[in-house]
Amino acid sequence: MDYLADPAAIYEKSFATIRAETNLACFDEHEAKLAIRLIHACGMVDIADDLAISPGAVAAGRAALDAGAAIITDVKMVQHGIIRRNLPEQNPVLCGLDEEAASLFARNHQTTRSAGGIQALAKKIPGAIVAIGNAPTALFHLLEMLDEGLGKPAIILGFPVGFVGAIESKAELVANARGVPFVVLKGRRGGSAMAAAAVNALAAGLGP
Numbered sequence: 001m002d003y004l005a006d007p008a009a010i011y012e013k014s015f016a017t018i019r020a021e022t023n024l025a026c027f028d029e030h031e032a033k034l035a036i037r038l039i040h041a042c043g044m045v046d047i048a049d050d051l052a053i054s055p056g057a058v059a060a061g062r063a064a065l066d067a068g069a070a071i072i073t074d075v076k077m078v079q080h081g082i083i084r085r086n087l088p089e090q091n092p093v094l095c096g097l098d099e100e101a102a103s104l105f106a107r108n109h110q111t112t113r114s115a116g117g118i119q120a121l122a123k124k125i126p127g128a129i130v131a132i133g134n135a136p137t138a139l140f141h142l143l144e145m146l147d148e149g150l151g152k153p154a155i156i157l158g159f160p161v162g163f164v165g166a167i168e169s170k171a172e173l174v175a176n177a178r179g180v181p182f183v184v185l186k187g188r189r190g191g192s193a194m195a196a197a198a199v200n201a202l203a204a205g206l207g208p
Helices: 007-021 029-042 045-050 057-066 076-081 100-109 113-120 136-147 166-175 192-203
Strands: 051-053 071-073 093-095 129-132 155-158 182-185
Touching (some): 029 192, 057 155, 113 136, 155 166
Parallel strands (some): 071 129
Antiparallel strands (some): 051 182
C-alpha cells in the first residue's frame, strides 16, 4: 500500500487541503484558524457554513485560559479530549457528571445527568470556559442558570450533537447569548471531539 506516513507531512497536507477546499472569507484571521482546527477534527469542510463565532470570542477564550480559568465540560469524553500539556496555566478541567449532586438534580428535575453536572459545578462557572460537546440539555440548563442570575462564563463552546434539542439549544444561544462570547456549530452536528478541539485550538494558540 502506498500512503503518506510522515506525521509532519500529514499535518501540512491536511491543513493545506482544508484551506484549499473551505470558504473562510467570513472569518477574521483568528476565527479562520479556529475553523480550520474544527474541520480537521471532523473531516467535514462544510461545517464552516454552520459555524457561528461571536465578535471577540477567540480572544476572550484565550484570555481566560491565560488567566488560569477552569474548563468545564458536560461529559467525560470532552474532558479526556483536552490536551493538558497545551493548557497555558495548568487550567483545571472539570466535569460534574459523576457528582452525586448531578444525579440528585437529574432525578428531582427529570432531566439528564449532563444537565445535573452543569448544575453541580455552578459555583465554578463564572469566568470559566464551558465546553459542551454532547448534551443539548446541558446547554439549555446553562442558559437557564444565566437567566436566573448566575455569573457569566468567559466563553461558551457549544457543540451538542443529535436529533433532539441540539438545533434548538444552539439556536437559543446564538439568538440570545446573555452577553457571553460563544463559538457554536449550528444544526445537528457537533460532538465531544469538536468541543475538545475548540479548547485545544484556543490553548495551542490556533497553530498555522
